[in-house]
Amino acid sequence: MGYVIKKTSINLVEHALLVSIQDDITDTEILELQDRLSNKISENRIDGVILDISALEIVDTFVGRVIAQLAGISRLLAADTYVVGMRPTVAVTLVELGMYLPEIRTALSLTHALAQLRRV
Amino acid sequence: MPQSATANILTVLDTDFKGIIEEWLGTQVKEGVKRSDLFSDAESRNQNRELLKAFSKGVRDGISGEDFDFDDTQWDDLRAVLADVSRERVNRGVTPTEMATFVLALKAPLFERLEAMQDSEHGVLIRDVMLVTRLVDAFAIYTNEIFILEREQIIDRQRQEMLELSTPVVELWDRVLTLPLIGTLDSARAQEVMENLLQTILERQAEVVIMDITGVGTVDTQVAQHLLRAAAAVRLMGAECIISGISPMIAQTMVNLALMSAPFPPGRASAPPCRTRC
Numbered sequence: 001m002g003y004v005i006k007k008t009s010i011n012l013v014e015h016a017l018l019v020s021i022q023d024d025i026t027d028t029e030i031l032e033l034q035d036r037l038s039n040k041i042s043e044n045r046i047d048g049v050i051l052d053i054s055a056l057e058i059v060d061t062f063v064g065r066v067i068a069q070l071a072g073i074s075r076l077l078a079a080d081t082y083v084v085g086m087r088p089t090v091a092v093t094l095v096e097l098g099m100y101l102p103e104i105r106t107a108l109s110l111t112h113a114l115a116q117l118r119r120v
Numbered sequence: 121m122p123q124s125a126t127a128n129i130l131t132v133l134d135t136d137f138k139g140i141i142e143e144w145l146g147t148q149v150k151e152g153v154k155r156s157d158l159f160s161d162a163e164s165r166n167q168n169r170e171l172l173k174a175f176s177k178g179v180r181d182g183i184s185g186e187d188f189d190f191d192d193t194q195w196d197d198l199r200a201v202l203a204d205v206s207r208e209r210v211n212r213g214v215t216p217t218e219m220a221t222f223v224l225a226l227k228a229p230l231f232e233r234l235e236a237m238q239d240s241e242h243g244v245l246i247r248d249v250m251l252v253t254r255l256v257d258a259f260a261i262y263t264n265e266i267f268i269l270e271r272e273q274i275i276d277r278q279r280q281e282m283l284e285l286s287t288p289v290v291e292l293w294d295r296v297l298t299l300p301l302i303g304t305l306d307s308a309r310a311q312e313v314m315e316n317l318l319q320t321i322l323e324r325q326a327e328v329v330i331m332d333i334t335g336v337g338t339v340d341t342q343v344a345q346h347l348l349r350a351a352a353a354v355r356l357m358g359a360e361c362i363i364s365g366i367s368p369m370i371a372q373t374m375v376n377l378a379l380m381s382a383p384f385p386p387g388r389a390s391a392p393p394c395r396t397r398c
Contacts, residue, residue, distance in 0.1 A: 084358060088318030091353040106358040108325055113358075 008033045010040060016048030016117055017041065017079075018110065019070070023055050030066050034073060041077045048117040049074040050110060054085025064099040071104040081105060082113035125251040126183045128244075132233040133176040141168050143229035151225055153218040158209075167205050172226075174198035179255065186251055190258045199262065206266040210274075216267050223260040227252060287313045289320040297326045302335030310346035314353060321359050329354050334365030344374045 008029060011018045019037060041049065051070055056063070067083060074081040084107045094101065107113035123131070133140065145168060148154040154164060174197040182194030190199075209219055234248045287309070292298045299317055321329065333339070333347065347363065354361040366374070 082358075083356075086357050088315065088322055088353075088357065091318060091356040092314060094356055095349045095353045100352045101356065106356055108321070108327065108358040112327070 010037060012044075012046075013050070013110075014048075014114055014117070015046070016050055016114065017046050018050050018052060020052045021056060023057050025063075027062070034070060037070065038073050038077060041074060041079050046079050049079045049081045050107075050113045050117075051081065051083045052085050052110060053083060053090070054087065056090055057087065059090050059093050059097075061097055061099065064094050064097060064101065068099075068101050068104060080117055082107045082116065084108065084110055084113045125186055125244075125248045126179060128234060128237065128248045129179055129230070129252060129255075130176065132230060132237060133172070133179065136233060137172065137176075140226075140229045140233070141165065141172055143232075144168055144172070144226050147225035147228050148222055151221050153221045153225070155212075155214060155218065158212045158214065167208075170201050171198070171205065174201045175226075175255075175259070183251075186247075188255070188258075190262060198259070202259070202263055203266050206263050207270050210267055210270040216264060219263055219267055220260050223263050224256060226259075227256050230256075283309065283312055287316045289317055291324060291326075292330070295325060295327045296330070297321065297324065297328070298330040298332060300332045300335060304338070305336060305343045305346055307342070307346070310343070310350070314346075314350045317350065318353060318357060321354065321357055326359055328360045328362065330362045330364055332365045333363060333370065336370075339370040339373050341373060341376075344370070348374065 008022060008025060009020050010033075011020075017037070017040060019033070021033075025033075037049070040046065049071075051067065053067065071081045071083060082105050086106065107116060145154065145164060148164075156164075159167075178188075178195045178198045182188050182192055188195075206219065214222075230252050231249055234252070235245060288300065290298050290300070297317070297320060299313065301313065305313070317329065320326065331347070331350065336343070339347075351361040351363060
C-alpha cells in the first residue's frame with residue numbers, strides 16, 4: 001500500500017486526535033480509517049477527537065452514516081468527539097436527506113472544538 | 121386596371137403621411153386614450169410618426185401577395201419601435217386597453233383615405249380594408265404581448281427584491297446573529313432563508329443564531345418542518361440555534377411535528393438543537 005496516497009490523516013493536536021477527511025474518500029479507505037482511529041484512541045488513551053470535514057463538498061447517506069459512525073465509535077471509546085467545518089451545502093443536504101445526526105456534537109472550526117475540549 | 125391592395129395602402133400612406141398622423145392623434149383624443157397627462161403633444165406626435173414610418177416600411181417590404189408574417193425581418197423596425205413605445209407606456213402607467221385602442225385608432229384614418237381613393241369598385245375597397253385590418257390587428261396584438269412581457273418583468277424583479285429584503289440576517293453582537301422572520305414562510309422562502317443564514321454563519325463565524333418568529337403569522341406543519349430543518353442545519357454546522365417568539369399555537373404544532381418525525385429526541389441532556397425563549 002506504500003504507493004497509495006492517503007486520503008485521510010490522523011494527527012495529534014493538544015491531546016486530541018484531528019482526523020481530516022478528503023472529498024474523494026472511498027468506502028475501503030473509510031473502513032481502514034475507522035480501524036486506525038479506534039486503535040489509536042485506545043492505545044494512546046485519547047480523550048478528544050475532532051473530525052474535520054471542511055474538505056467534503058458532496059455527501060450522500062453513506063458518507064452521512066460514516067460520519068455518525070466515526071463519532072459513535074470515538075464516543076464509545078470515551079473520547080469527546082466533535083465534527084467541525086461542515087459546509088452550508090453539506091448541512092442542507094444532510095438535513096434534506098433526513099439525517100439530522102442528533103447524536104453528534106458539532107463545532108464551527110478546529111479552534112472552537114479545541115476550546116470546547118479544553119473546557120472539559 | 122385596379123392596383124394591388126398593398127400598392128393602394130402604400131399610395132395612401134405616401135400621399136398623406138402627415139394627415140394620417142394628425143387624424144390618428146385626433147381619433148386617440150376622441151377615444152380618450154391619448155393621455156395628455158402622461159405624454160406631451162410633441163412626444164405623442166413623435167411616437168406616432170416613428171410608428172407610422174416603420175409601419176409603411178413594413179408594408180413596402182414585408183407583404184408578399186396579400187400575406188405577411190409579422191415575425192419576418194422586414195418587420196423588425198416596426199417591432200423595435202413598438203417595443204420601445206410600449207415599454208415607455210407601461211412604465212408611465214398606461215393600461216393595456218388604452219394601449220390597444222391607441223394602436224387600433226390607426227384604422228379609421230386609413231379606411232377613410234382608402235375609401236376616398238376608390239370611389240368606383242366595392243370589392244377592391246373591401247379587399248384593401250381587410251388587409252389593413254389584419255395588419256393593424258397584428259400590430260395591436262404584438263403591442264399587447266410586449267405590454268404583458270414588460271409587466272411580468274416588473275413583477276419578477278419586485279418578487280426578487282422582496283425575497284432578498286425579507287431574509288435579513290443581522291449581526292447582533294460579535295458572533296451572534298439574529299434572523300427576524302416576518303410574514304409567511306413558503307418552501308422557496310424557507311430555502312432562501314436557510315441558505316442565506318448558513319452562508320452568513322460561515323462568513324461571520326457565528327456561534328449563536330437567534331431565529332425570531334414573532335412576525336410569522338401562521339405556522340402549519342410544513343413551515344414548522346422548515347424551521348426545524350433550518351435549526352438542524354445550523355447545528356450541524358456547529359453553531360447554536362435559538363428559536364424565539366414562539367406563540368402557544370406554534371409551540372403545539374412544532375411539538376406534534378417533532379414527535380412524529382423525531383429529529384430531536386426530547387429530554388436529551390447534551391446540546392439541545394433548539395432552545396426557545398419567548
